[in-house]
Amino acid sequence: MRIFDPHIHMSSRTTDDYQAMYDAGVRALVEPAFWLGQPRTSVGSFTDYFDSLVGWEPFRAAQFGISHHCTIALNPKEANDPRCLPVLELLPRYLEKDRVVAVGEVGYDSMTPEEDNVFAAQLKLALDHELPVLVHTPHRDKLAGTERTLAVVRESGIAPEKVVVDHLNEVTVGLVAESGCWMGFSIYPDTKMDEDRMVAILREHGTSRVLVNSAADWGKSDPLKTAKTGAAMLAAGFTDADVDKVLWQNPVDFYGQSGRLELSDVDSEVRSEPTASFAGNSILRGPRKD
Amino acid sequence: MTVREVVRGNLSESAEAWLSAAEDTVAADPAEIRSLFPAAGRKCGRGPLESDVDVLRGWTVDDAARVVLLTKLPKDAVTAEVTDLYRYGDAAEKRAVLRGLAELSIGDGGLPLIQDALRTNDTRLVAAALGPYGSAHLDAPAYRQGVLKCVFMGIPLAGISGLAERADPELTRMLRAFAEERLAAGRAVPADVGLVVPEYSDLEA
Secondary structure, three states: OOEEEOOOOHHHOOHHHHHHHHHHOEEEEEEEOOOOOOOOOOHHHHHHHHHHHHHHHHHHHHOOOOEEEEEEOOOOOHHHOOOOHHHHHHHHHHOOOOOEEEEEEEEOOOOOHHHHHHHHHHHHHHHHOOOOEEEEOOOOOHHHHHHHHHHHHHHHOOOHHHEEEOOOOOOOHHHHHHHOOEEEEEOOOOOOOOHHHHHHHHHHHOOOOEEEEOOOOOOOOOOOHHHHHHHHHHHOOOOHHHHHHHHHHHHHHHHHOOOOOOOOOOOOOOOOOHHHHHOOOOOOOOOOOO | OOHHHHHHOOOOHHHHHHHHHHHHHHHHOHHHHHHHHHHHHHHHOOOEOOOOOHHHOOOEHHHHHHHHHHOOOOHHHHHHHHHHHHHOOOHHHHHHHHHHHHHOOOOOOOHHHHHHHHHOOOHHHHHHHOOHHHHHHOOHHHHHHHHHHHHHHOOOHHHOOOHHHHOOHHHHHHHHHHHHHHHHOOOOOOHHHHHOOHHHOOOOO
């Protein structure tokens, strides 16, 4: 089973997670820019984070045989903080980077006027930089938030096939299916969505325009939920080809619209020995004992 | 042979046309380099640079294309633009800036970038920081620490600049102490230590 996790926050995860993900079949991932669990108080805090997403984290991932890409944006929660807003002026620099494959996470948290403005401005940036968009839907008042999200997307003029609306559930999936946007599902230990509910949604809506992610971050989450969803699909009678479509081909098709996916180094079978190319790097904490 | 001449031989017709137009754009409006510099890998390719020029050994095509763009910056803008390109660059862009410093009329203006790179744990950046510019501008303590960090991180010393001229008794002492620490722990001593410390020069690689 080869897996492309289209939404996972690796900056919050350990090298053990990278190893376990590789062993479970993860060969590529996208890390969206989001908040850190505690508020940022300055633009510099964002740029250091973005630098990590385009520099250090891909370097870390590569040592475990995983191709790392990212999305860049001012997230909805921090769009409400005037100390954070000036980061919008720096986004054009980052949206031109090689492994930046979408604008995101954008969208709504509390559906404030500030969030409206920042969401619209960043949809415009996506058009300017010819990038897809990853849209977060709110945890509270999700149905209304999803309706408003789709209205703003329509108004922006961006093609629906270049937009994924994420963190969907049984209540919100139908709206997004009708809109022509991609449908994103975050499989979580207790909350958003679980493997068996995901299988039921795939039965009802099919496997097209569906992205399944672990959205693992600094909270209680599981970076192997993609693989576990694949196993649940097989147990429910889906074929290997169905699983490959959902867990690999769909993310490749969606983010491939950026023209910036780099999967030529991805080895779908054998893992390269990390010490061969990066002997003595800080992740291995000095050269291995011979 | 200049970097420009080398890179021309490495580009397709369409990539050469893009780079040539980008050079003109940067010369006319230096701020345009902010969006052209990150795009150079997509437009020109990222493969190894084919070249007989010694200082370009290990470079990639996008490194060379980016350095060509840097050389188009006017003198009054070069320090500020190069500093920001490094500040906001991804790892490939940062490496190109580090490699390009020796080609620019920037004096000591690039030294803070070299020092930043030497603080990272990214082998690509540490190695690029010890190129011709770093070797010419770092003071003795910083140069010695850089060499020691390379040995520690497994970066081949063959790829860094100025070792023959800048190796001194203090660097020899530091590398000898590093080797003794390794031996005390029952671990192997990297063969590159032998490039500086005579008693380790017969180690098999």
